[in-house]
Amino acid sequence: MRHVSILVPKGAAALGCIEGSFILFTKTNDFLAARGRPPQFAVQLVGLTGDAQVYDRLFSVRPDVTIDKIRKTDLIIIPAVNGNPDDVIAMNKGFFPWIVRQYQSGAEIASLCVGAFLLAATGLMKGKHCATHWMSANDFRKRFPEVNLVSESIITDENGIYTSGGAHSFWNLLLYMLEKYTDREIAVYASKFYEIEIDRDKQSPFLIFNGQKDHGDDVVKKAQELIESGYRERITVDHLCDTLAVGRRSLERRFKQATGNTVSEYIQRVRIEAAKKNLETGRKNVNEAMYEAGYSDTKAFREVFKKIAGMSPLDYRTRYNRVAVSA
Helix, strand or coil, X not given: CEEXXXXXXCCEECHHHHHHHHHHHHHHHHHHHHCCCCCCEEEEEEECCCXXXXXXXXXXXXXXXXXXXXXXXXXXXXXCEECCHHHHHHHCHHHHXXXXXXXXXXXXXXXXXXXXXXXXXXXXXXXXXXXXXXXXXXXXXXXXXXXXXXXXXXXXXXXXXXXXXXXXXXHHHHHHHHHHHCCHHHHHHHHHHCCCCXXXXXXXXXXXXXXXXXXXXXXXXXXXXXXXXXXXXXXXXXXXXXXXCCCHHHHHHHHHHHHCCCHHHHHHHHHHHHHHHHHHCXXXXXXXXXXXXXXXXXXXXXXXXXXXXXXXXHHHHHXXXXXXXXX
16 A cells, blocks of 8 residues: 655645545545455645645645654655745745655655645755746746756656646646556546546647746846847847857856856747747748748758647647637
């Protein structure tokens, strides 16, 4: 029997992450029983105190047990936590020594969505890969530069620590773990029961690029503005250096440090975001969207688009443009 501990954090937590995790693992015992197999999971809600936590002003969740009563657990699930990350981390720092001790004793840990902020605050993520909601990527990198954030991924699995991408993609991580703990048959059945697309591993199609500007480098900010206003032209790193009167090596170093992207990556992401918007609305075909985004090489455009958006331009247009689909 695997003991699952779902944290009930203080502050504003995503109720769906707590409820979804609880339901999936408890319901799996029913799936197993229907096949004549023994239950595999004992699930508890775990808090710093026994007090009920109220989320979204309406929903209260009362822990089954406090952390001081749990000598050993097998899996700790950290749900998404909302609000100012610094405040949430401060309110829940009492969990951190317990999480670290449990991990050192063999427990596995899974953070869901922005629960990654709490997980990273334990210090266990240094040098490891981590996923979180793409909207929180810049904020996460700023707070935890020692963690290797992979903002396009839905699932990471490294040394018994799991993380998931944004919002409802936590279900994909839960299914992934369910397959590891049981088998493929049970995971597939659960995905069909809850009507969740299994084996999704990228949140790239959902990502909206918004360049990091919360930094104090005015030269880099000016470079970002030039890119965002002139992406349709053949803007280059050398052009930016000439315009800003700064050396290439200096600009590249400062730009990467400030934004998390190289200059070339930033140009590509701005262009692809423009192409995505053109493909989402109206009747523009792929070539028209390509030209308006500053590309002239069809092959290069398709390759870069798929790398960033996780699918081809045509597939993207088909998925998100109702006018194009009905035409």
